[in-house]
């Protein structure tokens with residue numbers, strides 16, 4: 020059962036497309052697990068459609084078609100069959116980097132602002148996490164972790180309120196390792212990603 024969902028504002032950003040691609044991937048991963056958010060997203064999209072219908076359309080000048088190369092592009096191939104959609108189609112760097120005692124990090128190749136990747140933690144490992152300005156999302160793919168807002172299991176998404184100062188630690192709970200997909204829109208990062216940016220970037 021999913022206990023942690025994205026904030027309404029985060030889901031709205033996803034619905035309108037006003038979200039960096041790398042954060043869309045984390046949100047979409049949660050959506051594959053969560054019917055509640057899929058329904059909420061359908062409502063938002065319907066509302067968006069109604070609002071668009073109320074705007075008078077501009078006269079069209081000729082037929083606008085996307086270039087053929089866009090039409091021919093199907094979905095990218097599955098490159099990570101062990102990961103759930105949409106992560107199974109996202110290219111990853113081959114190497115896992117140690118980032119802190121018990122934690123390893125693997126970058127995703129995603130165009131656009133922000134950055135993200137996979138975070139793997141050994142049971143009982145702790146990692147300081149400094150919340151920062153802007154969105155930082157993490158969705159659990161295996162195992163579980165705990166922070167000051169509770170425990171996060173498979174499918175749960177962490178969408179902490181942006182704050183310059185709030186500091187939380189996460190700890191991997193249970194006997195299984197924890198695997199998350201994590202992304203941030205920040206350019207100068209402070210949280211887990213800031214640590215990884217200094218080590219890996």
Ligand SMILES: [Zn+2]
Pocket residue numbers: 021023024025049053054055056057
């Ligand atoms: Zn949800």
